[in-house]
Amino acid sequence: MTQLLNNEAHQLKVLKTLYLIRDLEEEIAKRYPEGKMRCPTHLSIGQEGVPSALAPLLFSYDLAVSTHRAHAHYLAKGGCPKAMIAEIYGKATGCSGGRGGSMHLIDESVGFKGSTAIVGNTIPIGVGLALSQQIKSEQGISVVFVGDGALEEGVFYESANFAALKKLPVLFVCENNLYSVYSPLKNRQPEGRKLYKMVEAIGIKSTHADGNNVVECYEILQEKINLIRAGSGPQFIEFDTYRWREHCGPNYDNDLGYRTAQEFDNWKVREPIARYENWLLENTLFTQNHFSQIRGQVTGLVQESFEFAESSPFPDVSTVNDYIYR
Amino acid sequence: MSCKELTMAQAVNVALTESMEMDESVICYGLGVDDPLRIFGTTANLSENFPQRVFDMPTCENAMTGVGIGAALNGLKPVMVHQRLDFFLLAMDQLVNAAAKWHYMFNGQSNVPIVIRLMIGRGWGQGPTHSQNLHAWFAHIPGLKVVMPTNPNDAYHMLKQAIQDPNPVIFIEHRWLHGQVGLIEKGSHSSIGKAKLLKKGDDITIIAMSYLTVEAIRASEALSKNSVNVELIDLMTVKPIDWETIYESVEKTGRLLVLDTGAETGSVAGEIVAKVSEKCFAHLKAAPSRLAMPDIPEPTSYGLTKQFYFGAKEIAEKVHGMLLENVDSSLYRELDTEGHHDIPGSHFKGPF
Ligand SMILES: Cc1ncc(C[n+]2csc(CCOP(=O)(O)OP(=O)(O)O)c2C)c(N)n1
Ligand SMILES: [Mg+2]
Numbered sequence: 001m002t003q004l005l006n007n008e009a010h011q012l013k014v015l016k017t018l019y020l021i022r023d024l025e026e027e028i029a030k031r032y033p034e035g036k037m038r039c040p041t042h043l044s045i046g047q048e049g050v051p052s053a054l055a056p057l058l059f060s061y062d063l064a065v066s067t068h069r070a071h072a073h074y075l076a077k078g079g080c081p082k083a084m085i086a087e088i089y090g091k092a093t094g095c096s097g098g099r100g101g102s103m104h105l106i107d108e109s110v111g112f113k114g115s116t117a118i119v120g121n122t123i124p125i126g127v128g129l130a131l132s133q134q135i136k137s138e139q140g141i142s143v144v145f146v147g148d149g150a151l152e153e154g155v156f157y158e159s160a161n162f163a164a165l166k167k168l169p170v171l172f173v174c175e176n177n178l179y180s181v182y183s184p185l186k187n188r189q190p191e192g193r194k195l196y197k198m199v200e201a202i203g204i205k206s207t208h209a210d211g212n213n214v215v216e217c218y219e220i221l222q223e224k225i226n227l228i229r230a231g232s233g234p235q236f237i238e239f240d241t242y243r244w245r246e247h248c249g250p251n252y253d254n255d256l257g258y259r260t261a262q263e264f265d266n267w268k269v270r271e272p273i274a275r276y277e278n279w280l281l282e283n284t285l286f287t288q289n290h291f292s293q294i295r296g297q298v299t300g301l302v303q304e305s306f307e308f309a310e311s312s313p314f315p316d317v318s319t320v321n322d323y324i325y326r
Numbered sequence: 327m328s329c330k331e332l333t334m335a336q337a338v339n340v341a342l343t344e345s346m347e348m349d350e351s352v353i354c355y356g357l358g359v360d361d362p363l364r365i366f367g368t369t370a371n372l373s374e375n376f377p378q379r380v381f382d383m384p385t386c387e388n389a390m391t392g393v394g395i396g397a398a399l400n401g402l403k404p405v406m407v408h409q410r411l412d413f414f415l416l417a418m419d420q421l422v423n424a425a426a427k428w429h430y431m432f433n434g435q436s437n438v439p440i441v442i443r444l445m446i447g448r449g450w451g452q453g454p455t456h457s458q459n460l461h462a463w464f465a466h467i468p469g470l471k472v473v474m475p476t477n478p479n480d481a482y483h484m485l486k487q488a489i490q491d492p493n494p495v496i497f498i499e500h501r502w503l504h505g506q507v508g509l510i511e512k513g514s515h516s517s518i519g520k521a522k523l524l525k526k527g528d529d530i531t532i533i534a535m536s537y538l539t540v541e542a543i544r545a546s547e548a549l550s551k552n553s554v555n556v557e558l559i560d561l562m563t564v565k566p567i568d569w570e571t572i573y574e575s576v577e578k579t580g581r582l583l584v585l586d587t588g589a590e591t592g593s594v595a596g597e598i599v600a601k602v603s604e605k606c607f608a609h610l611k612a613a614p615s616r617l618a619m620p621d622i623p624e625p626t627s628y629g630l631t632k633q634f635y636f637g638a639k640e641i642a643e644k645v646h647g648m649l650l651e652n653v654d655s656s657l658y659r660e661l662d663t664e665g666h667h668d669i670p671g672s673h674f675k676g677p678f
């Protein structure tokens with residue numbers, strides 16, 4: 001019962017989110033060498049498709065948790081871009097007051113409950129959020145963003161089993177970008193393994209999609225989220241996608257030789273944003289003019305976010321003791 | 327014997343290479359051991375030279391620790407490596423409930439010769455979960471040995487010994503030390519369980535560990551200009567501690583300052599202060615003291631970490647205060663490091 005991406009507001013939201021993630025992160029990459037963003041930073045450039053498709057499908061009462069590579073998820077969930085950039089700059093106005101940095105994002109006001117830096121760390125936490133929603137009979141669902149590497153941690157199986165057992169309203173969004181740092185999947189999974197098939201065997205309904213085909217992502221996500229909202233238990237979706245830049249940091253690292261130029265080029269052709277624009281041009285009333293107008297707005301927001309971060313103060317050293325306990 | 331100048335990362339690499347050449351039971355694995363960056367260079371060439379015995383692993387720290395324990399029980403000598411200590415926290419069950427106790431709880435019938443290499447650090451936005459100095463946790467567990475070398479030579483010798491040690495050894499490398507250059511002396515005697523007297527002095531004993539030894543050396547030099555003669559000991563092994571060397575020094579100087587890269591409460595420094603108070607009380611001229619990290623998670627922000635760490639200057643001022651009371655704030659200005667506080671200073675040849 002796939003539902004088409006025929007809602008104009010949703011089409012627009014997806015487009016804006018794609019632009020915002022891409023342009024904000026390109027600006028991070030550009031400015032990172034200035035040495036003012038002094039924390040490990042994992043960019044999602046190339047992987048904007050899945051979070052952007054998800055953006056119009058979640059409400060602020062839905063909850064989400066994420067990983068070290070969380071910028072896109074935070075932004076798609078509606079997290080404040082200014083507070084995110086300020087956080088990466090270590091400023092007092094950052095979403096974690098500078099305590100967390102790029103890997104520790106939070107925006108409680110939109111249900112983004114936190115991203116953390118240890119692989120697998122937020123998987124059970126997301127399941128716990130779903131448990132609370134079930135027990136309190138809340139209307140929301142919980143989204144757990146994971147990478148392919150996180151599925152190798154024992155805690156994933158333990159959490160997935162519990163989610164299946166209790167039929168919890170949780171959506172596992174797995175962005176399979178083929179690598180964990182520089183380690184390809186073939187170093188980490190037996191030949192022929194399909195991640196989503198393995199998860200299915202745990203008792204979670206699982207599917208697979210092209211994560212760089214935004215329309216396909218939207219339609220699958222819409223269908224599965226509706227099922228979760230209707231009370232049918234957890235869902236797992238594995239999306240194929242690809243990170244363009246280095247695992248951590250602003251540069252390209254294809255020169256290191258852990259992946260081939262050909263592989264990279266093949267994925268660049270499947271670029272999520274241009275593909276989506278083409279789809280809009282062919283199937284909707286959107287025109288190139290709309291694109292440049294929307295992109296212009298996003299550029300403004302990006303510039304504003306960096307100005308905000310740059311001009312914000314560092315947290316006062318005397319506050320370092322705050323928040324150890326409540 | 328032969329002398330060669332290497333960085334600490336290279337020294338670790340040589341120790342691993344020689345161990346694997348010499349002993350076919352040594353295996354080496356961990357996330358990224360064969361990737362292009364080779365764990366900061368420490369595992370360079372290993373997968374080429376020993377393709378069967380060196381391998382990358384899935385992201386599953388707890389299971390792979392257990393796998394290493396199993397392999398060790400049947401005659402292998404695994405060396406597992408983690409790019410941050412924090413990642414290894416997932417493996418506490420296998421380490422604490424199995425590796426550390428196997429020899430004891432089965433009445434000495436079998437043992438677990440495994441080495442776990444862990445990187446600790448500070449600064450540059452590593453933040454709350456990528457910089458933790460939790461050596462005291464491991465020191466608290468009976469059955470584990472915990473090693474924290476400061477220079478390439480000690481790292482080389484102690485890693486080779488750790489690999490041949492019949493017990494589980496936690497081998498802790500500070501990221502600010504990987505670039506440290508030094509001579510490898512093949513005949514030298516740095517060994518697990520032995521602290522090293524780096525500088526003789528009569529006024530106060532300073533016990534340092536890992537990166538703080540570098541800061542303590544600078545502090546001692548500045549203090550000597552103010553006629554304070556420090557006796558400096560590099561602890562090197564935080565479990566088991568070389569009490570003899572410590573007692574002997576404190577009985578001579580009558581004063582003690584212990585430096586610890588970890589948080590103060592429950593620290594190794596606290597343990598040393600306690601033991602010295604018990605055993606050397608009659609010799610003490612002043613209350614033994616310690617400098618450790620505050621009991622605060624390490625924040626990421628450049629702004630918040632400005633006064634978070636301590637270094638040579640704070641050490642010198644502390645010692646000066648313990649001996650001569652009033653410290654003029656300009657006295658140790660030479661120890662101020664130029665540039666950013668969150669990277670090693672100009673005196674220091676180290677990457678992040
Ligand atoms: C427990 C743990 N082990 C190792 C790491 C180091 N690490 C950081 S990100 C990462 C890669 C994880 O890969 P994946 O889940 O596929 O996410 P991706 O980076 O591809 O988005 C690793 C191994 C970590 N942070 N935590
Ligand atoms: Mg991945």
